[in-house]
Amino acid sequence: MIELKQLEKSYGTVQALKGLSLKVPRGCLYGLLGPNGAGKTTTLRILCTLLAPDSGTVSVAGLNALSDPRAVRLELGYVAQEVAIDKILTGRELLQLQGDLYHLRSSDRDGRIAELIDCLGMQDWIDRRCGTYSGGMRRRIDLASGLLHQPQLLVLDEPTVGLDIESRSAIWQLLRELRAQGTTVLLSSHYLEEVEALADRMAIIDDGRVIAEGTPDQLKQQLGGDRVTLRVKEFSDDREAEQVRQLLQGVDGVRQVVVNRVQGFSLNLVVENEAVVPRLREQLDGAQLPVFALAHSRPSLDDVYLQATGRTLMDAELAVAGQRDSKLERKKAMR
Amino acid sequence: MTSPVAAVTTRAAEQGPLVDLVQETLALTRRLFLQLLRRPSTLIAGILQPLIWLVLFGALFSNAPEGLLPGGMSYGRFLGAGVIVFTAFSGALNAGLPVMFDREFGFLNRLLVAPLRSRSSIVLASVIYITSLSLLQSLAIMATAALLGYGWPGVSGLVLVLFTLLLLVFAFTALSLGLAFALPGHIELIAVIFVANLPLLFASTALAPLSFMPDWLGWLAALNPLTFAIEPIRAAYAGPLDLGAVLLDAPYGTVSGYGCLTVLMVVTVGLFLMIRPLLNRKLA
Numbered sequence: 308m309i310e311l312k313q314l315e316k317s318y319g320t321v322q323a324l325k326g327l328s329l330k331v332p333r334g335c336l337y338g339l340l341g342p343n344g345a346g347k348t349t350t351l352r353i354l355c356t357l358l359a360p361d362s363g364t365v366s367v368a369g370l371n372a373l374s375d376p377r378a379v380r381l382e383l384g385y386v387a388q389e390v391a392i393d394k395i396l397t398g399r400e401l402l403q404l405q406g407d408l409y410h411l412r413s414s415d416r417d418g419r420i421a422e423l424i425d426c427l428g429m430q431d432w433i434d435r436r437c438g439t440y441s442g443g444m445r446r447r448i449d450l451a452s453g454l455l456h457q458p459q460l461l462v463l464d465e466p467t468v469g470l471d472i473e474s475r476s477a478i479w480q481l482l483r484e485l486r487a488q489g490t491t492v493l494l495s496s497h498y499l500e501e502v503e504a505l506a507d508r509m510a511i512i513d514d515g516r517v518i519a520e521g522t523p524d525q526l527k528q529q530l531g532g533d534r535v536t537l538r539v540k541e542f543s544d545d546r547e548a549e550q551v552r553q554l555l556q557g558v559d560g561v562r563q564v565v566v567n568r569v570q571g572f573s574l575n576l577v578v579e580n581e582a583v584v585p586r587l588r589e590q591l592d593g594a595q596l597p598v599f600a601l602a603h604s605r606p607s608l609d610d611v612y613l614q615a616t617g618r619t620l621m622d623a624e625l626a627v628a629g630q631r632d633s634k635l636e637r638k639k640a641m642r
Numbered sequence: 643m644t645s646p647v648a649a650v651t652t653r654a655a656e657q658g659p660l661v662d663l664v665q666e667t668l669a670l671t672r673r674l675f676l677q678l679l680r681r682p683s684t685l686i687a688g689i690l691q692p693l694i695w696l697v698l699f700g701a702l703f704s705n706a707p708e709g710l711l712p713g714g715m716s717y718g719r720f721l722g723a724g725v726i727v728f729t730a731f732s733g734a735l736n737a738g739l740p741v742m743f744d745r746e747f748g749f750l751n752r753l754l755v756a757p758l759r760s761r762s763s764i765v766l767a768s769v770i771y772i773t774s775l776s777l778l779q780s781l782a783i784m785a786t787a788a789l790l791g792y793g794w795p796g797v798s799g800l801v802l803v804l805f806t807l808l809l810l811v812f813a814f815t816a817l818s819l820g821l822a823f824a825l826p827g828h829i830e831l832i833a834v835i836f837v838a839n840l841p842l843l844f845a846s847t848a849l850a851p852l853s854f855m856p857d858w859l860g861w862l863a864a865l866n867p868l869t870f871a872i873e874p875i876r877a878a879y880a881g882p883l884d885l886g887a888v889l890l891d892a893p894y895g896t897v898s899g900y901g902c903l904t905v906l907m908v909v910t911v912g913l914f915l916m917i918r919p920l921l922n923r924k925l926a
Contacts (some may be wrong), residue, residue, distance in 0.1 A: 355755050356755065357751055357754060378757075380757035381757045385755045389748055391747050391748035391752055392749075393673065395680050395681060396673065396677075405756070407666055408756035408758060410657060410662045410665055410757070410759075412657070436680075
């Protein structure tokens, strides 16, 4: 459905995309995961024909987005991150405007709007001016305008940022239904849970490149091993933790044991599979050591991210937090 | 919950490019008018301001000695043409502001991601909006001027007035829309409008005839496009319409009514040709 090849884009001296390539299969709910500033929005803006890349190719539904942007615009709905809305118009008038820009016949247009009002639960406020809407309402209006012309492809840029839990799950629900009905959905997010909960396939973007791609399960399996967190007492000291570490290091199936000094000298283990867990208990019993707590888990996307980039997503967010200039970003988005 | 993509409607069959173009242009124009109706302060101020000019400025020079103005015209009648042109001109100069705000707030992106037949419809909608607004304001001023006893141009005169205003409004709307895409933000655009507005008024024949002015100002006024709009309208007010007559005794020679209109047309077409590449690039 989407094929991006070797996209490069610079803003002045800042290189936002450094040869990004991506393939999204038809009918797939695809997640782009990455910290702020990784190049997600730039990628989506190029895809939606709002921005021309410095080099690379963009193909959507078999159409060349760079040479035939209008054909691509007909096929896709775009829900941008910063919701630009005309405060003076009512929600219905905004949707009517949108419908006219997509050249729906007025009877079709109004029927379709009624359908979306019903489906997104907008009856109570659709005829109020947009200026009075809450964040969740605005996002729903935006979703409705993205869906108005029944596109094959819906592109959403961080659709649930800053939303309450209820609106968020309503949007998740809607995206799942769209996928079930055959619409291809591409969303960007810097929430691990969101991508994990929704996406059939995903790509991790960092520093203008795709650094990992696959289904969430594949990515986790590639990483391999299960995670075990273990404590012998609620608070161990340095010496005791080290003693336990050496004891468990030798257990069959244990790949790695690390003393986590930040979390009260608990032990973080990477093990081959679940079967290793009882062996850990036996070993501790044999040494007359109690088990205060033991948690076993599959690797998370955060672990995948950590493996791919050498830092956690949260660290990456913090690193760019200070460098981001919202005014500059708005300028970049200006035409 | 009904399905989000239920096929109650199928995608509209192709309507043809021209129908599409009309549909998108009308939709964009409708939005501008809805904004105006719901925030009518622009409209009210736009009509009040020239009326205040007309009444106060007209009163300021009402005791001017007779025979001071060409053809023994009263100052009120003389001023009428100037205020009409100035109003249309400032309205057109502001045309870029809504577009600039759409750029800044990202609403333009919403328009650009839609499969518009031609992005000229965004520009066209602004032109239609500003033109109707300016003509409405001008008619209000003309009616008030008539009530104040400053005369009425008659039917053929009215046609000439509207035609002249159209040319002027097209020219400066084009300029303003060009600036709205060329300048970085609304602060800069407002600054340019502010700097251009009053000086262009004073350096024209809106408030005083050329014969009043020192040579250097006379030169400026005789080159100012506003002057070429003011003089035909003033002539329409002065009496029987004769576009062949000399309307402007400029330092570089005399200009007839036809000459004035030709200059305006050249300015309008010239500005459109100048702005076109910029708009094409920005809206590509």
